[in-house]
Amino acid sequence: xxxxxxxxxxxxxxxxxxxxxxxxxxxxxxxxxxxxxxxxxxxxxxxxxxxxxxxxxxxxxxxxxxxxxxxxxxxxxxxxxxxxxxxxxxxxxxxxxxxxxxxxxxxxxxxxxxxxxxxxxxxxxxxxxxxxxxxxxxxxxxxxxxxxxxxxxxxxxxxxxxxxxxxxxxxxxxxxxxxxxxxxxxxxxxxxxxxxxxxxxxxxxxxxxxxxxxxxxxxxxxxxxxxxxxxxxxxxxxxxxxxxxxxxxxxxxxxxxxxxxxxxxxxxxxxxxxxxxxxxxxxxxxxxxxxxxxxxxxxxxxxxxxxxxxxxxxxxxxxxxxxxxxxxxxxxxxxxxxxxxxxxxxxxxxxxxxxxxxxxxxxxxxxxxxxxxxxxxxxxxxxxxxxxxxxxxxxxxxxxxxxxxxxxxxxxxxxxxxxxxxxxxxxxxxxxxxxxxxxxxxxxxxx
Numbered sequence: 384x385x386x387x388x389x390x391x392x393x394x395x396x397x398x399x400x401x402x403x404x405x406x407x408x409x410x411x412x413x414x415x416x417x418x419x420x421x422x423x424x425x426x427x428x429x430x431x432x433x434x435x436x437x438x439x440x441x442x443x444x445x446x447x448x449x450x451x452x453x454x455x456x457x458x459x460x461x462x463x464x465x466x467x468x469x470x471x472x473x474x475x476x477x478x479x480x481x482x483x484x485x486x487x488x489x490x491x492x493x494x495x496x497x498x499x500x501x502x503x504x505x506x507x508x509x510x511x512x513x514x515x516x517x518x519x520x521x522x523x524x525x526x527x528x529x530x531x532x533x534x535x536x537x538x539x540x541x542x543x544x545x546x547x548x549x550x551x552x553x554x555x556x557x558x559x560x561x562x563x564x565x566x567x568x569x570x571x572x573x574x575x576x577x578x579x580x581x582x583x584x585x586x587x588x589x590x591x592x593x594x595x596x597x598x599x600x601x602x603x604x605x606x607x608x609x610x611x612x613x614x615x616x617x618x619x620x621x622x623x624x625x626x627x628x629x630x631x632x633x634x635x636x637x638x639x640x641x642x643x644x645x646x647x648x649x650x651x652x653x654x655x656x657x658x659x660x661x662x663x664x665x666x667x668x669x670x671x672x673x674x675x676x677x678x679x680x681x682x683x684x685x686x687x688x689x690x691x692x693x694x695x696x697x698x699x700x701x702x703x704x705x706x707x708x709x710x711x712x713x714x715x716x717x718x719x720x721x722x723x724x725x726x727x728x729x730x731x732x733x734x735x736x737x738x739x740x741x742x743x744x745x746x747x748x749x750x751x752x753x754x755x756x757x758x759x760x761x762x763x764x765x766x767x768x769x770x771x772x773x774x775x776x777x778x779x780x781x782x783x784x785x786x787x788x789x790x791x792x793x794x795x796x797x798x799x800x801x802x803x804x805x806x807x808x809x810x811x812x813x814x815x816x817x818x819x820x821x822x823x824x825x826x827x828x829x830x
Contacts (some may be wrong), residue, residue: 398414399444404448405528407444407468408527408559411434411437411438412553412555414434415552415555419579420427420720422475425578429576429579429600429601429605430547430582430584431579434581435582438582439558440557441531442559443559443561445531445532446539448531454539457544458541458542459542460489461541461542461545462493462541462546463492463493464480464493464549465495465548465560466480466494466496466549467497467550467554467557469506470505470509471505471508475574475726476549476572476574476575478496479572479593479728481512481513482514482618483547483572485513486804487806488516490516491516491518492516493517493518493543494509495537496522497522497534499522499530499553499556504521506521517772520537533560534560535560543566543567546566546568547570548588550581552580554581565696570588570591570810571590573592573593576592576594576600577723584605585596589810590609591612591613592611593612593613593615593726594754594756595785598610599814610692613811614796614804614812615730617792618811621710622710623710624734626785628715631818633665633714634665634715635714636668636716637670637671638672638719639670639705639716639732639778640725640728642675643723644721644725645722645723646675647723648722650744650745651721651722651766654682658682658686660718661686661696663770665699668695669699670697670698672701673700674726683696686806702796709731716740719739719740719742719756721744721751722750723750723751732788733791735789737785737788740760740762740763740772741763741767742764743763754818755786757788759787761784762789800812
């Protein structure tokens with residue numbers, strides 16, 4: 384049984400008074416992981432200034448007990464980036480880190496991966512396209528307290544001018560190591576923006592949001608310290624040319640993203656809607672990204688039972704470059720992931736000039752919202768609405784949608800926008816306006 388908030392704070396204060404920072408790390412980590420496993424917290428709980436304070440305190444206690452001395456000067460030619468895990472060719476935060484590195488070609492970069500789960504990670508492949516000025520480092524296989532000590536020693540020796548935090552929600556090691564004096568400037572990259580995450584309220588760090596939705600929420604509703612906007616971007620690989628929409632009168636749809644984007648609790652099931660889409664419209668649906676093989680097999684069995692050809696549902700495992708893959712594909716329109724949206728994939732989809740159909744979640748705009756796409760994009764809230772708008776699409780409409788998608792990318796998500804944000808003295812860029820769709824908070828809580 385989880386403790387109430389006051390009991391939790393009192394437990395952490397007692398550990399803090401006793402100097403028991405290893406126990407503090409474990410307790411804070413367990414609290415955050417518990418929140419991530421609580422479906423009712425998603426879209427409701429985003430951070431805790433109290434937990435962040437305890438993280439920083441644990442790091443300070445570790446440094447004091449282990450004799451780690453904070454640097455008095457910093458190397459302004461060096462940027463250090465902390466991440467929990469990194470992936471090759473997938474994972475929005477992994478790709479966003481690459482974009483941040485590319486936006487500062489004047490700096491040397493060291494990427495340190497805490498790898499709390501000690502999983503094999505493709506770190507060499509991750510850095511292949513970043514050049515010789517990027518060094519990859521993995522924290523040794525140690526327990527949480529020793530990982531924190533190791534990281535503090537390394538950071539104190541490196542004395543970075545810039546420290547960025549691309550940590551997962553529960554990475555107490557990264558947040559505790561981000562001591563106020565460890566770098567001249569610290570930036571917390573808030574990529575885990577629809578869940579409880581450590582680091583959201585670090586008072587000495589820039590709080591970086593990468594979507595207009597999250598920036599507005601954190602600035603005006605959560606009251607974070609030092610809010611700035613670094614837009615999600617993607618290298619411009621060009622808009623596709625010569626595509627004939629609905630060639631032969633058939634609509635070809637796709638969706639992309641990790642399995643959690645589609646299999647998380649929501650009002651409508653992804654496979655239920657894809658069964659209706661394939662039953663009521665001709666053509667095929669392509670899914671790009673990881674899905675459990677058991678789910679794919681079960682859905683294909685449902686297609687067969689409904690008298691439909693299972694081959695009309697195509698599954699493509701994660702690709703090394705979503706933009707290029709979509710640009711060169713026969714896809715006519717992307718049905719964006721639901722119940723959870725994938726912001727980075729939407730940037731690449733729009734840059735490639737692929738029209739998007741967006742789910743406007745009635746539970747929370749932090750699940751899925753048209754705030755992240757071009758104004759002209761069609762959107763749906765119920766299955767009937769989705770099927771009706773798909774049936775109403777024409778080649779002429781899709782031609783216009785493709786141009787609108789590309790314009791939105793060029794205005795808000797081109798790499799020059801991120802370069803402007805990270806290089807100007809205010810460390811922020813212009814942010815797209817936000818809408819205010821209604822949110823049924825009772826439905827969100829009871830889902």
